[in-house]
Amino acid sequence: MLEIVGLRKSFDGAPILREVDLSIRQGDVLAVLGPSGGGKTTLLRCMNYLERADAGTMIFQGRKMDMPAMTRREIADYRRHTAFVFQNFNLFSNKTALQNVTEGLIVARKMARSEAEKRGMEALERVGLADRRDAYPSQLSGGQQQRVAIARAVAGSPDVIFFDEPTSALDPELIGGVLDVIQALAEDGMTMVVVTHEVNFARRVSDRVLFMENGAALVCQDTAAFFGEQNLERIQTFLRSLERKDDK
Amino acid sequence: MALSERLVDILVTSFPRILGQGILVTIPLTVISFVLALIIAVICAMIQIADIRGLKQLVRFYIWIIRGTPLLVQLYLVYFGLPDLGIMLPAFPCAVAVFALNEGAYCAETVRASIEAVPRGQMEAGYCVGMSYVQIMARIVLPQAFRTAFPPLSNSLISMVKDTSLAANITVMEMFMETQRVAGRTYEHLALYSEVAVIYLLFCTVITWLQRMGERRLNAMNGGDVIHA
Numbered sequence: 142m143l144e145i146v147g148l149r150k151s152f153d154g155a156p157i158l159r160e161v162d163l164s165i166r167q168g169d170v171l172a173v174l175g176p177s178g179g180g181k182t183t184l185l186r187c188m189n190y191l192e193r194a195d196a197g198t199m200i201f202q203g204r205k206m207d208m209p210a211m212t213r214r215e216i217a218d219y220r221r222h223t224a225f226v227f228q229n230f231n232l233f234s235n236k237t238a239l240q241n242v243t244e245g246l247i248v249a250r251k252m253a254r255s256e257a258e259k260r261g262m263e264a265l266e267r268v269g270l271a272d273r274r275d276a277y278p279s280q281l282s283g284g285q286q287q288r289v290a291i292a293r294a295v296a297g298s299p300d301v302i303f304f305d306e307p308t309s310a311l312d313p314e315l316i317g318g319v320l321d322v323i324q325a326l327a328e329d330g331m332t333m334v335v336v337t338h339e340v341n342f343a344r345r346v347s348d349r350v351l352f353m354e355n356g357a358a359l360v361c362q363d364t365a366a367f368f369g370e371q372n373l374e375r376i377q378t379f380l381r382s383l384e385r386k387d388d389k
Numbered sequence: 390m391a392l393s394e395r396l397v398d399i400l401v402t403s404f405p406r407i408l409g410q411g412i413l414v415t416i417p418l419t420v421i422s423f424v425l426a427l428i429i430a431v432i433c434a435m436i437q438i439a440d441i442r443g444l445k446q447l448v449r450f451y452i453w454i455i456r457g458t459p460l461l462v463q464l465y466l467v468y469f470g471l472p473d474l475g476i477m478l479p480a481f482p483c484a485v486a487v488f489a490l491n492e493g494a495y496c497a498e499t500v501r502a503s504i505e506a507v508p509r510g511q512m513e514a515g516y517c518v519g520m521s522y523v524q525i526m527a528r529i530v531l532p533q534a535f536r537t538a539f540p541p542l543s544n545s546l547i548s549m550v551k552d553t554s555l556a557a558n559i560t561v562m563e564m565f566m567e568t569q570r571v572a573g574r575t576y577e578h579l580a581l582y583s584e585v586a587v588i589y590l591l592f593c594t595v596i597t598w599l600q601r602m603g604e605r606r607l608n609a610m611n612g613g614d615v616i617h618a
């Protein structure tokens with residue numbers, strides 16, 4: 142359903158993404174793993190046009206798009222079909238939990254308030270926060286904020302949701318709750334791209350894994366094959382280095 | 390200083406006259422100028438933030454001029470200077486124009502800094518839920534910036550109440566000029582200038598009080614005192 146060919150991006154002349162290709166099937170969860178600075182965030186931001194790619198073609202729902210040449214209108218149109226969950230949540234701090242979820246529905250999609258609130262409450266229920274509907278972000282824990290952010294993403298019924306390290310800004314005891322919500326979405330068949338350092342989560346939930354290093358997609362393969370014994374030496378050392386960190 | 394019967398009499402009769410000029414002139418002069426200043430400030434801040442070419446340079450130039458010259462000189466320039474070019478304004482509109490332009494330049498910087506203090510992620514989150522630049526500005530960024538700008542803007546308002554006394558120099562019959570007149574007739578300088586000082590203090594106290602109330606309401610609308618950077 143979403144395919145990218147030849148994505149390139151540089152910042153101030155330094156190439157950050159070099160010829161990245163990837164494809165996501167409907168209903169799949171693509172985990173993006175790799176060492177820090179490898180370009181995972183940049184890839185995700187380019188995929189939702191928060192950064193402008195230097196080169197690359199995107200094929201979304203059968204429509205072919207030249208990524209650097211997308212107009213503002215085309216981008217807005219594309220974003221109606223996608224959602225983005227940020228590492229640091231980025232909830233609207235002047236809006237309550239429910240308003241965060243309904244804002245885009247009412248303002249951007251011109252949905253009636255009553256309909257938007259109905260949908261918003263459904264989305265909050267899905268992340269287990271219906272009772273905090275009137276809380277402001279500053280009154281919520283990090284884990285709760287991230288779950289509201291996920292509700293906001295889900296409420297627009299996107300075709301694909303992009304997650305950029307959704308749990309790495311959270312205290313350890315709050316991570317589980319957020320990962321559970323994402324796993325439940327996966328089980329409901331939501332198509333997702335999840336940048337994460339949670340290897341066990343990737344192993345358990347994802348269908349495919351994209352390994353990014355130095356701005357290149359080293360492999361993009363089925364999860365079982367990625368974690369298999371006979372995979373590339375580089376990937377095995379990467380996974381071992383994470384295990385060592387976990388042991389500490 | 391003995392509080393003679395004569396002095397008491399002067400103070401008592403002058404009080405309503407001075408306060409009256411305060412209510413009839415100082416307060417309208419302040420309110421009208423400040424509202425105009427805010428409009429100027431928001432427009433200038435938006436021009437700078439949206440990076441509108443040409444206009445941005447003009448705004449920088451305006452702010453540079455205003456902040457680099459004394460308010461009193463600006464008042465003289467407009468009231469006594471412009472007539473040389475055939476532009477003659479009555480004293481009150483002249484004062485309004487100068488105060489609005491002057492305060493507008495300072496507030497523009499306050500408003501700009503407050504908008505820039507809103508984290509970038511707020512804008513990006515807005516884009517990701519499909520909102521347009523204008524929608525995000527109006528509904529997300531400006532309300533948050535307003536919370537940040539509110540205390541320094543209140544400060545500017547308080548300064549302006551007191552600065553309006555400078556309008557006496559260009560014949561605006563506000564509180565201070567009224568006091569000068571009474572003092573000139575009675576020679577009770579200490580008592581009368583103390584009196585008008587107390588009235589200014591009263592005005593500023595009311596504004597401070599309003600500021601507290603406003604801050605409390607704005608905080609409630611943002612879910613407590615915590616302002617996340």
Ligand SMILES: Nc1ncnc2c1ncn2[C@@H]1O[C@H](COP(=O)(O)OP(=O)(O)OP(=O)(O)O)[C@@H](O)[C@H]1O
Nearest residue numbers: 152153157175176177178179180181182183184306
């Ligand atoms: N706006 C920017 N301007 C300049 N350089 C940038 C910018 N954003 C990212 N980079 C650089 O691009 C490289 C890749 O960054 P990116 O954030 O995509 O990595 P990442 O894989 O997400 O890392 P992490 O796991 O630490 O989040 C880094 O070297 C970073 O310094």
Ligand SMILES: [Mg+2]
Nearest residue numbers: 181182183306
């Ligand atoms: Mg990153």
